[in-house]
Amino acid sequence: MNMLEARRLTKRYGGELAVDQVSFTLEEGTATALIGPNGAGKTTTLSMLAGLLKPTEGSVEWDAHSGIGFLPQHPQFFPWLTAIEFTEMAAKISGVEAKLARKQSERTLEFVGLGQAMNKKTGTFSGGMKQRLGLAQAIVHQPKLLLLDEPVSALDPTGRREVMDLLKSLQGQTTILYSTHILNDAEEMTDQVLFMQRGKLVEQGSLAEVKKRHANPQIRIGFDNSEHAARFLQSNPWQAEVKGASIWLPASGGPSMEEVLRVIASDPAGVNAVERQSATLEEIFLKVVGAR
Numbered sequence: 269m270n271m272l273e274a275r276r277l278t279k280r281y282g283g284e285l286a287v288d289q290v291s292f293t294l295e296e297g298t299a300t301a302l303i304g305p306n307g308a309g310k311t312t313t314l315s316m317l318a319g320l321l322k323p324t325e326g327s328v329e330w331d332a333h334s335g336i337g338f339l340p341q342h343p344q345f346f347p348w349l350t351a352i353e354f355t356e357m358a359a360k361i362s363g364v365e366a367k368l369a370r371k372q373s374e375r376t377l378e379f380v381g382l383g384q385a386m387n388k389k390t391g392t393f394s395g396g397m398k399q400r401l402g403l404a405q406a407i408v409h410q411p412k413l414l415l416l417d418e419p420v421s422a423l424d425p426t427g428r429r430e431v432m433d434l435l436k437s438l439q440g441q442t443t444i445l446y447s448t449h450i451l452n453d454a455e456e457m458t459d460q461v462l463f464m465q466r467g468k469l470v471e472q473g474s475l476a477e478v479k480k481r482h483a484n485p486q487i488r489i490g491f492d493n494s495e496h497a498a499r500f501l502q503s504n505p506w507q508a509e510v511k512g513a514s515i516w517l518p519a520s521g522g523p524s525m526e527e528v529l530r531v532i533a534s535d536p537a538g539v540n541a542v543e544r545q546s547a548t549l550e551e552i553f554l555k556v557v558g559a560r
């Protein structure tokens with residue numbers, strides 16, 4: 269079932285097309301990574317989806333009963349409020365009944381790791397704590413749809429890890445769309461990837477589909493030293509690239525993995541590794557974006 273559908277979403281600023289005819293759907297319970305370099309149009313897209321910005325053209329449809337949570341790229345807090353006061357206010361604004369708002373806020377702050385800091389003023393919070401608080405205000409009313417603009421980009425590696433783990437624990441029960449330019453993170457939590465460049469969606473699909481379309485998997489045979497690698501190629505004159513003590517065989521047009529393993533079984537001298545390697549999301553992204 270579709271949780272959200274964007275149809276030919278477009279935003280024009282003067283003569284500039286910040287978002288240009290972007291269409292995609294978010295299936296219920298899936299996580300989607302919106303990936304693109306600075307200025308690609310990610311924030312503009314998310315703001316239109318969240319209803320904060322009016323599209324120049326196109327439409328967004330989502331189930332209004334499901335509730336929506338939004339984490340802006342640079343969330344603003346009132347520094348004189350404590351974390352619990354702020355979260356409770358956000359809960360009430362999002363329609364949580366007053367008598368439930370406090371309990372739900374406490375539970376949410378515990379969940380994001382701010383249980384101990386609940387009664388501290390947000391003005392004293394570190395960047396990582398603010399990001400967690402931003403997440404808390406986005407999920408306190410238990411929305412089924414969560415839109416997150418660069419939820420982890422501003423964090424250090426430890427903070428990123430922790431917030432990614434929090435998001436992953438919401439995966440499945442919540443439909444999540446998050447933007448990022450950190451491709452390792454995207455690879456970790458994604459059912460669908462959307463590549464954006466200069467306002468346009470330039471690639472979309474499941475991680476597996478996108479990898480299949482663009483990745484050129486290769487077989488690597490590792491040797492103890494380069495002499496062994498050279499000798500192996502002399503006895504097996506395959507189309508291959510030698511890099512140091514490794515031989516790289518193209519996955520298409522070259523020998524199959526079975527054939528490679530058969531040959532090695534009969535002549536294993538100096539071989540210490542055989543593996544299939546496919547491109548990372550980062551390599552694919554650079555290829556897709558670079559080709560345009």
Ligand SMILES: Nc1ncnc2c1ncn2[C@@H]1O[C@H](COP(=O)(O)OP(=O)(O)OP(=O)(O)O)[C@@H](O)[C@H]1O
Nearest residue numbers: 281285286304305306307308309310311312313341
């Ligand atoms: N309010 C605005 N007025 C004019 N142009 C804008 C406005 N907001 C965004 N733009 C332009 O629209 C384009 C897309 O910006 P957007 O912030 O959506 O990109 P982004 O992918 O989120 O980038 P970043 O990762 O840097 O946040 C940019 O060229 C930007 O300069």
